Amino acid sequence: MDRYLEQNIKDIISKYPGVGDILNEYKIGCTACAAGTCRLKDIVEIHNLPGPEEEKLMGRIALAISPEGGLRVPKSSRKAAAPSGGLKYSPPLKRLVDEHALIKRLLALIPRFVAGVDLGSEEGAGLARGGLKFIRAYADRYHHAKEEEILFKYFDAELDVIKAMLRDHVNGRAHVKAAEEALAAKDGAAAAEHFLAYRELLTEHIKKEDEILYPWMDRNLSLKQVGELFNKFNEADEKFEPALIAECEAVVTGLEKLLGAAGISVKA
Numbered sequence: 001m002d003r004y005l006e007q008n009i010k011d012i013i014s015k016y017p018g019v020g021d022i023l024n025e026y027k028i029g030c031t032a033c034a035a036g037t038c039r040l041k042d043i044v045e046i047h048n049l050p051g052p053e054e055e056k057l058m059g060r061i062a063l064a065i066s067p068e069g070g071l072r073v074p075k076s077s078r079k080a081a082a083p084s085g086g087l088k089y090s091p092p093l094k095r096l097v098d099e100h101a102l103i104k105r106l107l108a109l110i111p112r113f114v115a116g117v118d119l120g121s122e123e124g125a126g127l128a129r130g131g132l133k134f135i136r137a138y139a140d141r142y143h144h145a146k147e148e149e150i151l152f153k154y155f156d157a158e159l160d161v162i163k164a165m166l167r168d169h170v171n172g173r174a175h176v177k178a179a180e181e182a183l184a185a186k187d188g189a190a191a192a193e194h195f196l197a198y199r200e201l202l203t204e205h206i207k208k209e210d211e212i213l214y215p216w217m218d219r220n221l222s223l224k225q226v227g228e229l230f231n232k233f234n235e236a237d238e239k240f241e242p243a244l245i246a247e248c249e250a251v252v253t254g255l256e257k258l259l260g261a262a263g264i265s266v267k268a
């Protein structure tokens with residue numbers, strides 16, 4: 001089994017499609033991942049399954065690769081069970097999760113926004129630009145900057161998981177730019193398309209960070225590094241205008257009210 005643990009997951013799945021089905025059952029979405037360059041052993045490590053669960057998963061993968069049962073399944077050294085009562089984060093990572101909450105409130109509004117607002121009109125484009133301002137200031141300059149310039153620097157830049165997260169940020173920026181250009185061209189349909197694509201991309205991205213990446217990072221950061229991160233996040237936040245944060249929060253609250261007032265439920 002050891003040689004398969006070192007292999008790229010996409011190669012394993014293309015040769016043994018049953019492995020992809022097994023990973024999907026465990027909600028490990030390698031079949032849908034565009035990169036798919038992680039090694040099997042990294043995938044098992046990053047998802048932090050409790051030891052017996054990990055051994056069961058590896059046993060099934062071994063059988064999918066070699067149905068005659070010729071592969072020896074390694075014993076898991078993992079003691080930790082998945083935490084009960086929700087995920088627990090260190091204070092700096094908890095702060096990023098809290099920032100995700102505000103971003104998710106905006107993302108939740110996008111389908112109703114594009115369905116209920118004429119993005120080709122001046123008024124509609126003005127509202128949409130408010131949303132773009134929030135994305136650029138809060139999601140990108142405030143939140144993604146802390147990830148890219150501080151948090152991710154604590155990990156190997158060559159890790160696939162870090163590269164995949166950075167690629168999502170880049171693709172998100174491309175949708176924002178394209179949406180802005182579409183608004184300028186009064187092309188409401190194209191703007192709507194990019195808003196919806198951004199929503200889909202960032203919703204998945206945040207889910208991966210909250211449920212997989214940040215817990216894995218927390219498991220790999222020392223106490224000293226957690227303290228450093230906390231201080232560096234404070235310094236980064238201090239450089240950000242408090243009025244701008246308040247303005248960003250007001251954009252989301254304002255849009256929630258507006259869509260509610262238009263007779264569209266604000267609750268997802």
Ligand SMILES: [Fe+2]
Nearest residue numbers: 144147165209
């Ligand atoms: Fe991110």
Ligand SMILES: [Fe+2]
Nearest residue numbers: 096147206209
């Ligand atoms: Fe994030």
